[in-house]
Amino acid sequence: MIENEINEENEQIESSEGNKRWVVVPGEIIVSGEDFLPGEGARREGDNVIADRFGLAEVAGRMIKVIPLSGAYIPRRGNVVIGRVVDVTFNGWLVDTDSAGSAFLPIAESPRFLNRNEMDQYLGIGDVLSAKIWSIKGRGIDLTLKGRGLGKLEGGFIFRINASRVPRIIGREGSMITLIKEKTGCNITVGQNGWVWVKGDDLDSEIKARKAIEFVADKVLIEGLTDKMEVWFQEN
Amino acid sequence: MSSMDITNLTKEKLTSMFNAGKRFDGRGLLDLKDFEVEYGVSNMAEGSARVRMGKTEIIAGVKMEVGTPYPDSPNKGNLTVSADLLPLASPRFEQGPPKFNAIELPRLIDRMIRESGMIDLKKLVIVEGEKVWTVIVDIYPINDDGALVDAASIACVAALKNAVFPKLKEDGKIDYHAKSDERLPLVETTIPLTFTFYKLGDNLFLSPVREEEEACESKVTLGISKLDGRYMINSCQKGLSVPFRQEEIEKIVKLLPEKYDEVMKTFNKYLK
Numbered sequence A: 001m002i003e004n005e006i007n008e009e010n011e012q013i014e015s016s017e018g019n020k021r022w023v024v025v026p027g028e029i030i031v032s033g034e035d036f037l038p039g040e041g042a043r044r045e046g047d048n049v050i051a052d053r054f055g056l057a058e059v060a061g062r063m064i065k066v067i068p069l070s071g072a073y074i075p076r077r078g079n080v081v082i083g084r085v086v087d088v089t090f091n092g093w094l095v096d097t098d099s100a101g102s103a104f105l106p107i108a109e110s111p112r113f114l115n116r117n118e119m120d121q122y123l124g125i126g127d128v129l130s131a132k133i134w135s136i137k138g139r140g141i142d143l144t145l146k147g148r149g150l151g152k153l154e155g156g157f158i159f160r161i162n163a164s165r166v167p168r169i170i171g172r173e174g175s176m177i178t179l180i181k182e183k184t185g186c187n188i189t190v191g192q193n194g195w196v197w198v199k200g201d202d203l204d205s206e207i208k209a210r211k212a213i214e215f216v217a218d219k220v221l222i223e224g225l226t227d228k229m230e231v232w233f234q235e236n
Numbered sequence B: 001m002s003s004m005d006i007t008n009l010t011k012e013k014l015t016s017m018f019n020a021g022k023r024f025d026g027r028g029l030l031d032l033k034d035f036e037v038e039y040g041v042s043n044m045a046e047g048s049a050r051v052r053m054g055k056t057e058i059i060a061g062v063k064m065e066v067g068t069p070y071p072d073s074p075n076k077g078n079l080t081v082s083a084d085l086l087p088l089a090s091p092r093f094e095q096g097p098p099k100f101n102a103i104e105l106p107r108l109i110d111r112m113i114r115e116s117g118m119i120d121l122k123k124l125v126i127v128e129g130e131k132v133w134t135v136i137v138d139i140y141p142i143n144d145d146g147a148l149v150d151a152a153s154i155a156c157v158a159a160l161k162n163a164v165f166p167k168l169k170e171d172g173k174i175d176y177h178a179k180s181d182e183r184l185p186l187v188e189t190t191i192p193l194t195f196t197f198y199k200l201g202d203n204l205f206l207s208p209v210r211e212e213e214e215a216c217e218s219k220v221t222l223g224i225s226k227l228d229g230r231y232m233i234n235s236c237q238k239g240l241s242v243p244f245r246q247e248e249i250e251k252i253v254k255l256l257p258e259k260y261d262e263v264m265k266t267f268n269k270y271l272k
Helices: A002-009 A114-121 A163-170 A172-184 A205-217 A226-234 B008-019 B100-116 B148-162 B210-215 B246-271
Strands: A012-014 A019-024 A028-031 A041-043 A048-051 A056-058 A063-066 A082-089 A092-098 A100-105 A128-136 A140-144 A157-160 A187-191 A197-199 B035-040 B049-052 B056-067 B076-081 B125-127 B133-143 B165-169 B174-183 B194-201 B201-208 B218-227 B231-240
Touching: A012 B194, A028 A063, A041 A063, A048 B035, A082 A100, A082 A197, A092 B165, A100 A128, A114 B218, A163 A172, A163 A187, A163 A205, A172 A187, A172 A205, A172 A226, A197 A205, A205 A226, A205 B008, B008 B201, B008 B210, B035 B148, B035 B201, B049 B148, B056 B148, B076 B100, B076 B148, B100 B133, B100 B148, B100 B194, B100 B218, B100 B231, B133 B148, B148 B194, B148 B246, B194 B246, B201 B246, B218 B246, B231 B246
Parallel strands: A100 A140, B076 B133
Antiparallel strands: A012 A019, A019 A056, A028 A048, A041 A048, A056 A063, A082 A092, A082 A128, A092 A100, A128 A140, A157 A197, A187 A197, B035 B049, B049 B056, B056 B133, B125 B133, B165 B174, B194 B201, B194 B218, B218 B231
């Protein structure tokens, strides 16, 4: 699907800052010469700077970086993620966040005091929560629920998109997500790991919100998508 | 991660949506996904086909081998169906010894083909009791977005219809680089297919996407073919723990001919 779009888009597009962006595959030479520095998603091999990932290459001054278009979620400290409880242990919950390694939410991080024997009443296996990544250690991720809007998610539903598309869904200063929220009247939370939680008043608006988000996630290479979404909402 | 189960929220939402007769992709509960068939995917296989059904993609290949017959059927050729659930196809598939799904899938397809009598196994005998042809059908899912068994059944039938015998060398060994014009001894009119009905709450649905398949509580796979204008159920297997009610099974059996004809309408275009 992505390949088709690349052809349609004629390979080069311009970013908001006026920098050229184009699609690269791993191993592809982005630029040659000593003048450039490899940034995220790129590395230097001899004279050339080559891509480490499939994505959009961007040259910003001397810096070369690749904005990934696919791949698994790489957890970072401070990210708000949505996860699913897979196990309740004696001192916390094990949470699946679609990342390598498991995430752990200690009982002390729950927003109110809980007895050991009522842990699974608050969060049982299969329940969904939004949480912030507190720390990343060698063996796993520690989560916390202390923060605004964090905690168990009730009602609505969850679906997944590719984590690399999350910035597109949110848009510049949240413009895209605000638009979708306004047009559908749904409550939407997007985790940095690509899990999306949608809760609306009725089924139809929820289905519409999901369609809109999946539409945006599909169109990675189009600029000015927020304006296009306005049109999309008029048509649908 | 090994846990790829559905969240409680999504399962509840899907149940209430199904109760209202709705699906995320806009289909009705019993609507099938469209599919397309492509032949000649592998040039080393004696027959091969790729099926794309929604986002589900599957490749089936047929290889021929000369072997000895089983002692209890000296006058019949052999049929072997195997599947390899590649980890690239789904986050649920892992590398390692075959698990439940990887064993169930080829068995369902094997029974569907064998019991329908699609291949005339008696015509695969070279020397009775000593030498027979072995037909090996291999299934490779490229992407699993639900309804893998149903897509595999179409792919396997297409690959078998497409298959030819390899040429034999003078010493009786197979020359895999030369294909003959001789097709497999198939019964022309018999085209078996499987239909898997899924159940969530009180709702039956067909052709799920991945999350619907993850949410389902029960499923039943039926192999069906048509002989002299009459529909035959050749095989049946129920999976998962929740039981089906009698009315539900009756409803499924009533629906089967209609769904079979619906698939055959598209499939016939590719079989010509």
